[in-house]
Amino acid sequence: MTQLRHARTPTLLALALLVALGSGDAFAATKKKKAAAKAPAVSTECNDFYAAANADWLKANPLPAGVGAISALGNLRQYSLEQQKALLDGAMQAPQGNVQKLLGDFWASGLDEAAVEADGARPIAPLLSRIDGIRKSKDIPAAIAALHQVGIPVAFNFSPDVDLQALDRHIGYFMQGGLGLPDPAYYTRTDAQTRELLGRYRAYVKQILALTGTPADQLDAQSAQVLDLETRLASASRPLDQLASPFNNYKPLPIKDLKKQYRNLQLDAFLEAQGVKDDTVSLADPALFGQIDALVKQLSPEQWKAYLRWRVGDAMAPYLARSWREAAYNFHGRVLEGKQSPDPRWVQVLDAINTAAGPMLGREYTARYLPKDSRDKAEVIAASVRDALGRALERNGWMSTQAKAEAKAKLARLEIEIGAPRRDLDYTVQPMGRGSFGGNMLIASTWRHREEMKRIGRGNAERRWNVLPQQPALAYDLAQNRLIVTAAVLQPPVFDVSRDVAALYGSFGALVGHELTRGFDAKGRMIDAAGQLRDWWTPADASAWNALGARVTGQYNGYAYPGLTATQVNGTLTRDENLADLSGVELAWDAYLNTQAAPNPGAKQTFFRSWSQLWAQQVDPQEASVRVATDLRAPGPVRSNAPLQNQPEFSASFQCKPGNPMVRPEAEQIGIWR
Template identity: 60%
Template sequence: MTARPLAAALSVAMLAVLSMPAADAAPKKKAVAKTAKVTAPTACNDFYAFANSGWLTANPPTPGVGTVSALDQLRQRAHQQQIDLLNGAMSAPQGAVQKLLGDFWASGLDEAAVERDGANPIAPLLARINAIKRAKDIPPAIAALHQVGIPVAFNFSADVDLADTNRHVGYFTEGGIGLPDPAFYSRTDAETREVMDRYRAYVQKILALTGTPQAQVATEAQQVIDLETRIAQADRPLAALRDPRANYAAVPTSGLAKQYKRLQLGDFLKAQGVTDDQVSMPNPTLFATLDNYVAAISPEQWKTFLRWRVGDAMAPYLSKSWRDANFDFRGRVLGGQVTPAPRQESVLDAINLAAGPMLGREYVARYLPAASRTQAMQIATQVRDALSAMVDRDPRLGDAAKTEAKAKLAAVSIEVGAPRRDLDYTVQPMGRGSFGSNMLIASTWRHREEMRRIGRGNADRRWDVLPQQPALTYDVPQNRLIVTAAMLQAPVFDTTQPSAALYGAYGALVGHELVHAIDTRGRLIDSHGAARDWWTPAESTAWSSVLGRVASQANAMPYPQLTGVRVNGMLVGDVLLADQAGVEIAQAALLAAQPGAPKEVMQAFYTGWAHLWPEQLSVDEATARAASSAYPPGRWRTDLPLMNQPAFGTAFACKAGTPMQPKPDVQVRLWP
């Protein structure tokens, strides 16, 4: 089954653990036992430890656990909320959508029913494939599998039109074969050969489960691998797929039927419900190759390949023999997993994959109070306006860049909770008898709704993240801020805290993301959605200079938990710069909303920021992150941006030259 990649919201790092040396008691009479003096953290020497002392005490390091953080706990809470919602929908559904979800959930949890069901859910798909007799029967079978969410031979998905960001087009791209990297089929090194041997064994197991006699299973598995190898030879390398511009090539749909007559691409689009006038096809060589293969490769070999694709895609949702075969290769070999996920986890993952927007709709209704949504919109709007005002006094930007930046910020769409457009939840009833069948029903529904996004005026139909998954992100192509319902809870949006703390946590994260509308990312797309660089070389150099100063600050900081290791400023500088931008912008928004705020208000603001980042990491995890993570450790995500704020020193009466209040000539400011 397929789904678009989901946007990840936030990453976190780690914390230094304080320890007390053992007391040194002298044996002599009347001697006084000497105890190492421990200095408690203060707001002026380590605000991270000071503000998070309660959390750090309540969450000590745990042997065998690589990491725990406040944001991890938010994600775990959102995960449990989904389970609670599904359990409620299973026992007492409220409305038609909950009835669908409750039945889907119940069918997945009933392992005995899944075992009894065996391969029955895919029997109709296999019967259609087995009925293929001629070459012209192959393309309709491919189109039908795409309709149920099983890509075959290629991928076809909806995404933003890079030439017109107000619309979506269909993208014909690589995919639809069994291995994630086409290079697997051509490399000859020992490691790749071992993977291919394991892959061949996996293909044999799946084909046997779909009905291939044991005497023929090796031959048919080789037919699958031979056909996939041919397709892979026409695919582009993975490295070539990383640049969105290189993967966009608009072509009119009117010529597809004639140009790819044997592959029947015109009929394929009709089967998907697509009537748009253009699609993107950046690799026409692949589709010309497939067009030839429809006639050049025997229908029997195609049938074997199609049966394999159905079995491989549906194996996680069928009986144990299917699941075990799938996990042994995709879980152990490709994923490096030791044991399969618990049943409840795998069923929740399946529901999010096939019916995620349904679950998101109910999640928002249950867990997002209207008042929180309204307040989140208000703060985000104030932060956007504060950033626009800061652009006016930005010494790095010229008049033209300022005009463009302000126009872009004025056009930012702020979307909180869930996508603005709801979906059509007309779905075939699921029932509780067949988890695999429900998976196909839900996947068919989700594919249908994805295809409906294609066309003009449809760019805002969907997010790349689900409402029940914590995320706060800036969507560069569509110039919109996305805040999911799951993100609006502690520590990001803790309504039990003073409103200033909401600005310090949620507001600063909004600022962190919105600055991307006008920084080195946002400079490449203008306020009209056109791809162009609206910065001058001098403006670029000025921004890089600030980035360099922030990176230099980070370079001087010890990496918590590690001896003799410092933070790599060039690795984490971009995130730290956005963090500092977020704090400065949110602080300006707070002061605009509450002019002359007393020190208690500002203290709550800075404490809200600190409460985002407490964490405990093992030494191994810290070592790995210090070497490769673009995200700074939690201590420095808290302290470094605040060290650069004169207002922080005022709020906590920190003298110049203390760790949290360096002298003014050392501090870095983005805006005067």
């Protein structure tokens, strides 16, 4: 559901979005010693394939001053943003159809900064007036429900997600939320750094309250009330790491029981206001909602009003006049995200449109930027990689007979969806016009919320994507057993239709393989061929997989982290992605050989070069020092080289010799599916 600021949606068998920035600099070539001058020269490809394959890119893309990292895949994301801008510019000037007219007006209203400035806080005036109408505690639940309806979640989060007992349908999930800070722990830590952050946060709260009309002599008291209420919510919330498991978020509850358990909060009336007609919801943290229910009565209506005014102001600040935007950026952008400067205005407006009306833009984007030829080629390649996985299951040496049978049945049901969701959302949005950008945000956000609520209780989970077509991504949807390929990802360097088919298999095909194996690894084992939550591995399968993972962890621990001194890659942190990278190259290579009649040596080299060129990047040491501790993916040079060092076909293609840096001894090579 559309949630305008700091909402946390359930983490339920989520899409594993693949296209993301890597990290790291190119490996430094080892200088020859004079004593070894007469030794046979090692080709650049056999010494450091990443440096050889990406030499032109690295030379043409130096790291700009003040930028932490750039990458080939990051360039793809930037290109997709520019495509969206061009589409919206055209829709603003000469719309083709009603949807483009709506989008063009939305775009124009955001770019007209003079109009946004003149509009001031008028877009949220009705919401603030609604809050000001609260007189008694019994008025609070209806105000909470009304704000959720426009996409501003307060007090808690509520959104649809997959029903873990019936993966073909959605139910509504009541979850913790309603905080201005991203982590509940911020409110209760006592260290100096956190206390300083809280001080800056309170100053920001006062700024927003002042902009909503709170008198100056009441700002101290009302900001203290806001922090007190949020601290109470945070104290009853669970640590973020406990929310990572979908099972911790899932506890079905009959809706008829809500009224009895939460009389003050009136959650049954809340669901009615959202248009939810199902008979079951998930509410996994009754203690938290019991606390919120109690706070409705315990805290004064005036304290709730201060909190609600603040939440509206914080959520809508990026879409209002400059004073609002600067206040929001100075805290959220500079303090929390560490940004040095705000994004250009057009990027801010585009982000807003994708937040509130992303599926509308996605349909137009796919129609303009995804040629039928590209879609058709992508479907053929993805299907051939899926067939390669079927062959891999047949010859697999570590999986039990029982697990193989289930895996083959699951693979037979796996779907591939390319470009955009097969079914569009309802596009009957109210006319937005060009008069008020903030007003348009609320109109579009209300529409998105309504559409999301319609999903609850229906057996239509397969129609939903958790990523927009205009966002570059490949993803395996574990709950629905399908591969999702967005329109935006089918562009260079992932998918360049002007290049040889070998290049398409080496880049796009390998990424497809990377994602498809997610259905059959340690996480994929939790859902069987029938789409039921069931561990279909035997203990022996789990033991064999863990042994493979331990070998991969040890291997990656041995790589120096590019750009850092005396620092190694964290093989444990990056293990799952590393396993998927190895698998992806294996499967794509098998698919390529099975679809091409005797490819020549140059085509084989193109396959591997195309894989490596996905991971070209420039990263400064400060950014690298953050990534080594937090990034689940290995740095780009390692993502390029490590899988290839484990492929005998790579060394054969480039005639690398035993002992060359790009050739691992045969006993050390790891095969996952080959």
